[in-house]
Amino acid sequence: MAFLSTLFSQAINGLQSGSIYALVALGYSMVYGIIMLLNFAHGDIIMVGAYVVWMATANFGLHPVVSILLAVAVSTLLGVTIEKVAYAPLRSSPRLSLLITAIGISFLLENGFQLIFGAGAKVVPEFLSGPSLRLGGATVSFSAMVTLAVTVAIMIGLTLLVQKTRLGKAMRAVSEDMGAAQLMGINLNTTISFTFALGSALAAVASVLYLSSYAQASPTMGSMLGLKAFVAAVLGGIGSLPGAMLGGLVIGLAEALVSAVGLSVWKDGVVFAILIVVLLVRPSGLLGKPIKEKV
Amino acid sequence: MSKESTKLVEVPGGVIPERDAGAPPVLEVRHLGIDFGGLTAVDDFNFIIGRTEIGGLIGPNGAGKTTIFNLLTNVYQPTRGHILVNGVDTRGKKTYEVNRMGIARTFQNIRLFKALPVLDNVLIGMHNAMTYRLGASVLRLPSFWKQERAARSRALELLSIFGMQDLADVPAGGLPYGAQRRLEIVRALASGPKVLLLDEPAAGMNPSETAELMENIRKIRDTFQIAVILIEHDMNLVMGICEGIAVLNYGQIIAKGTPQEIRTDPVVIEAYLGKKGGAAGC
Amino acid sequence: MQTKLNRRTISMPARYLINAALIALFLFGGSAFVGSGAVSGYFIKVLMLIGINVILAVSLNVATGYLGQLPLGHAGFMAVGAYTGGIFLKAVRADQASGVQYALCVGAALLLSGIVAGIFGVLIGIPALRLRGDYLAIITLGFGEIIRVVLTNIDEVLGFKFTYGASGLKRIPKITSFFNVALMAVLTCLVIHMIMKSRHGRAVLSIRENEIAAESCGIRTTYYKVMAFTLSAFFAGVAGCLYAGYLGSLQPTTFGFMKSIEILVMVVLGGMGSMLGSVLSATVLTALPEALRAFSDYRMVVYSLVLVLVMIFKPTGLLGQYDFSLSRILEKLMNPKEKRRKKEGGADE
Numbered sequence: 073m074a075f076l077s078t079l080f081s082q083a084i085n086g087l088q089s090g091s092i093y094a095l096v097a098l099g100y101s102m103v104y105g106i107i108m109l110l111n112f113a114h115g116d117i118i119m120v121g122a123y124v125v126w127m128a129t130a131n132f133g134l135h136p137v138v139s140i141l142l143a144v145a146v147s148t149l150l151g152v153t154i155e156k157v158a159y160a161p162l163r164s165s166p167r168l169s170l171l172i173t174a175i176g177i178s179f180l181l182e183n184g185f186q187l188i189f190g191a192g193a194k195v196v197p198e199f200l201s202g203p204s205l206r207l208g209g210a211t212v213s214f215s216a217m218v219t220l221a222v223t224v225a226i227m228i229g230l231t232l233l234v235q236k237t238r239l240g241k242a243m244r245a246v247s248e249d250m251g252a253a254q255l256m257g258i259n260l261n262t263t264i265s266f267t268f269a270l271g272s273a274l275a276a277v278a279s280v281l282y283l284s285s286y287a288q289a290s291p292t293m294g295s296m297l298g299l300k301a302f303v304a305a306v307l308g309g310i311g312s313l314p315g316a317m318l319g320g321l322v323i324g325l326a327e328a329l330v331s332a333v334g335l336s337v338w339k340d341g342v343v344f345a346i347l348i349v350v351l352l353v354r355p356s357g358l359l360g361k362p363i364k365e366k367v
Numbered sequence: 368m369s370k371e372s373t374k375l376v377e378v379p380g381g382v383i384p385e386r387d388a389g390a391p392p393v394l395e396v397r398h399l400g401i402d403f404g405g406l407t408a409v410d411d412f413n414f415i416i417g418r419t420e421i422g423g424l425i426g427p428n429g430a431g432k433t434t435i436f437n438l439l440t441n442v443y444q445p446t447r448g449h450i451l452v453n454g455v456d457t458r459g460k461k462t463y464e465v466n467r468m469g470i471a472r473t474f475q476n477i478r479l480f481k482a483l484p485v486l487d488n489v490l491i492g493m494h495n496a497m498t499y500r501l502g503a504s505v506l507r508l509p510s511f512w513k514q515e516r517a518a519r520s521r522a523l524e525l526l527s528i529f530g531m532q533d534l535a536d537v538p539a540g541g542l543p544y545g546a547q548r549r550l551e552i553v554r555a556l557a558s559g560p561k562v563l564l565l566d567e568p569a570a571g572m573n574p575s576e577t578a579e580l581m582e583n584i585r586k587i588r589d590t591f592q593i594a595v596i597l598i599e600h601d602m603n604l605v606m607g608i609c610e611g612i613a614v615l616n617y618g619q620i621i622a623k624g625t626p627q628e629i630r631t632d633p634v635v636i637e638a639y640l641g642k643k644g645g646a647a648g649c
Numbered sequence: 650m651q652t653k654l655n656r657r658t659i660s661m662p663a664r665y666l667i668n669a670a671l672i673a674l675f676l677f678g679g680s681a682f683v684g685s686g687a688v689s690g691y692f693i694k695v696l697m698l699i700g701i702n703v704i705l706a707v708s709l710n711v712a713t714g715y716l717g718q719l720p721l722g723h724a725g726f727m728a729v730g731a732y733t734g735g736i737f738l739k740a741v742r743a744d745q746a747s748g749v750q751y752a753l754c755v756g757a758a759l760l761l762s763g764i765v766a767g768i769f770g771v772l773i774g775i776p777a778l779r780l781r782g783d784y785l786a787i788i789t790l791g792f793g794e795i796i797r798v799v800l801t802n803i804d805e806v807l808g809f810k811f812t813y814g815a816s817g818l819k820r821i822p823k824i825t826s827f828f829n830v831a832l833m834a835v836l837t838c839l840v841i842h843m844i845m846k847s848r849h850g851r852a853v854l855s856i857r858e859n860e861i862a863a864e865s866c867g868i869r870t871t872y873y874k875v876m877a878f879t880l881s882a883f884f885a886g887v888a889g890c891l892y893a894g895y896l897g898s899l900q901p902t903t904f905g906f907m908k909s910i911e912i913l914v915m916v917v918l919g920g921m922g923s924m925l926g927s928v929l930s931a932t933v934l935t936a937l938p939e940a941l942r943a944f945s946d947y948r949m950v951v952y953s954l955v956l957v958l959v960m961i962f963k964p965t966g967l968l969g970q971y972d973f974s975l976s977r978i979l980e981k982l983m984n985p986k987e988k989r990r991k992k993e994g995g996a997d998e
Contacts, residue, residue: 108783158957161961162961162964166964168717169960170960171783173961175913176953176956176960177953177957178953179949179956180953182949186949295906299906302787337801338798341794341798347791348788348795351780351788352779462865463866463868463869466865467867471865471866474861480855481858481859483858490851491851491852491863491868492866494851494868497848501844504846505843505844507665555865555866557866
């Protein structure tokens, strides 16, 4: 019975962190779908978002809602700026150059923040509090409930956005065939900017949700979180939105399971092992579609 | 332009030079077909080519001509049918193994090693003509020097077919378009094929270049005693050089025969040249 | 054309003789100079670090520049080599050996480190190289992270002290000297150079240029991809062993993603596919932060900024600015010159 309740609370933990991974993975997946770039800097957007929340609440004592909105705004702006400044000039260069640029941006953000704020972690004051729920022997924390609720809401909203709106259709068209989409009168720059904005906003939301349970911001917090979210995106099939969601949840639950059996030090290893196995067995991911090169 | 004087014999699936009768044909294709996700791209494709024959594969765009080259070189694995090179089935072989069995090709969209010098492009074609091992190259053993030197002079010799020996050190990507096409042919020849597949060798060439190319293809066939199959839209080239032609439409052969027969075949004229199409040599 | 070829062929033995003499001069002259006490111990340490980084950059360049892939786990191979070398050196008590015995211990450690890293290269390469482009980058990144996790936690599984986990492998015999670093750096460049200028090297380059055409030319692309990858891993392992013998202690965190990127920056900055570029940028990027110790906080910021700027403005690397923009092509013509300059780059003291 004790084991069952451990398992249950670990499953809740898994769903909670899985939701965060899923939100971040969506950003990776959307950007890859549009410009075929593994946006390594995406994870660091989370970090920036966390620092904004920290600054706003701890330094300026702003209202939590205001600081959350601020985090989303800054992250969105940052995401769009990075694309305009660093990626757009390389749109016609070899993919390798673009990938290396993304790695460079990621490092720039991490090291820049380390330089400005120091390597130590900043404690973010609690800003999301409420009653926790008792289910049998296990407790579901307020932050877990909020995380799950927000993630589900965002997933639904995003699906509607991509399926129904003009910009969503433009995104799908560009990811299908960039050249043809342009000929059909779709504004490439707007669509790409919109994708980055959307992905970065989601990353900021993920960042807030992350802070609601860990309450710390550090320069490198985004790198492992980002890498794992990225694994989630690949696992689900990069370029596929439902895939990113599924991948995030799978990674979160797998981590929780590994912790539940007392092997939490192997957590990272297991995540990357899952990645490697998936890539070998099904390179296009769980829900992705395979691509063939034309001869 | 003199025509090949070889006597031809009829065998099931095609016409080959008389002296080839008895030996397995250098390349024989039986009931070849491939589906792409339910769509049949090539179906029931049969042909035989003689040891020193020049064959042509023509047909409207999208008829499946390049797909056939991809099948012959096992870039695509066929869904149905068999490809026999000197009587040996190539099913399940890798592309590089098919090359070693004696099939070399060029590409419709040129695929040279652009950043590398012309000479290296040819030397890469001769990869399997050299046999020295990794250790021999690290230690610069005599086998390395001997084979490299031989390969070098052979490569220059091959380049001289097209008068390109002086361009040996130029990066392949810097060559003019026509020269790039010619270099692809040299590179394919370098692997010592028995069958040379040329995918639109004259594309983008002007009439005088095409005429020269025609001469050179014939010269290559005569010097190396190999078979050549070419895909081409330039009817002057195809009619002027090919001894046998297969016409492809919607992935199926709709006509086969000598240039004269093809030129007058009403089915071809209708399907390929359009109902009101004029002379085949348009 | 013919005369040009003849001239080259004739000059070949002479060229090799000159190069051999220069290498000998560099190695023995260099170590005599270093051993004479004319330079400080700190300076020698920097020189050793330069040599190790040269090996790392040149070896990564095989996979990145020549093969055209983007492995992000080079530090993983280095870690494998470092731990193999470290554990081996401790086990054979290399610090208590002397003379021939000592040389044998060191040689065996270097070779073993390379081989074990190379085996990992094959094991990772065979599955990873089936995938293209980005996926290879991800899978090698994942591998690098797994190596780190394994090095940290393996002792618990084994039940005895092997890698000493997060606390680190300590008291490794400090076998690394200027001479053996310089020797290994020269050997690395030489072996890779010899391979690249042979049919095997051309096969590797052809894969970078156009994989489908390479295969149509009869080249076993999978074999050559794995070969290049393994070669790259082998020398990363050797560098790792030298690093272990240089530091005297190892910690898994040293070999994180960050380290892989540092090496990548060296290769990219020098110009992908240019060995001279890798050598020079490894030298500069090692020496410069040492010279500017006061600004060490800014080092990683500058690194990443440089990486981005180079990619945006000069994707072919810095050496691409002059005649080396065609470095890959011109390398052949510049063989002798390049080698001589390379030596100068290493022995620049």
